Amino acid sequence: MAVLARADREALRAALADGAPLPGWTRLRGPETGLLMLRGRMGGDGQAFNLTETTITRCTVSMDGRMGHATVLGRDAAHAELAAAIDAAMQDAAFRETLRQRVIEPLAAAQEAARARDARRAEATRVRFHTMAAMR
Amino acid sequence: MIAPGFADPGMDSQACFRALLTAMSYPGRIVALPSPTGMPSGLPPAMAALVLALCDEQTPLWQDAGDDAAAWIAFHTGAPAASLEAARFVMVTAALPSLGALCAGTDEEPQDGATLLLQVAALSEGAGWVLQGPGIKDAARLRVDGAPDGFVAARAALAPIFPRGIDIVLCAGDRIAALPRTTRIAESG
Helix, strand or coil: CHHHHHCCHHHHHHHHHCCCCCCCCEEEEEEEEEEEEEEEEHHHCCCEEEEEEEEEEEEEEEECCEEEEEEEECCCHHHHHHHHHHHHHHCCHHHHHHHHHHHHHHHHHHHHHHHHHHHHHHHHCCCCCHHHHHHC | CCCCCCCCHHHHHHHHHHHHHHHHHCCCCCEECCCCCCCCCCCCHHHHHHHHHHCCCCCCEEECCCHHHHHHHHHHHCCCECCCCCCCEEEECCCCCCHHHCCCCCCCCHHHCCEEEEECCEEEEEEEEEEECCCCCCCEEEEEECCCCCHHHHHHCCHHHCCCCCEEEEEECCEEEEECCCCEEECCC
């Protein structure tokens, strides 16, 4: 689910394009866009505080009696709907393995590679606050 | 499996609210509501439409239509289930509970009184009950088939506590008629 939410609409479409088409689905709710309050904690153990509100889009579809849900950051309704449809199809044994191989795993690998690349770039600029660490 | 709600939630909810406003403004007038594309069995379309249009997570709701309806309402509106005394909206599809048990608001905040959505078999204008009160010139006639026994008397018993009270919307199929707390009913003219 996280992989589907992090991917973008075009990546999902492209990943689906070369496999068997998904069965038809109907919308149960949405796609609809709303606000979600993000909360944070200083240092991971402080008091929770409201960091910011962010736009999310959610969608629920039904496919052959199965419900698929998706909530994605941003306001891309097609992305939310497609992610919900894939979520529903993943519950069907006939599609699960194909989707895992064709959609989930390539997207997960691409996202992991992008994260690792960003982490490497950030690591190069890290400043270590030895004195601060010693005071804890 | 949960059924879908309105095809176009924004526009359909507003159309529904406007229709209810008309019904409340002219007690006894019958208005049709847009129907949701899906609803759980046991709910008349008008009642389902009103719940979708009116309820959200801030409106505690009591209903007797069963688990399917409870799941559908929770999914589409987020309205929490509540006891009869605490509910802001009360949906009755079977036996009518004692009207005295419903929240009637307070003298300071009479708007907190519950709204009762009551399923009846059929509604027609021009015959039956004689309605009088605000919003009605002279008198209006409303024929209600399938109203619970003793409904008119139970409702009249609440009149002395005005401005507290409950507002009632009768639902039959996709049509509604409203009986605000100010309307007086005589069973025959």
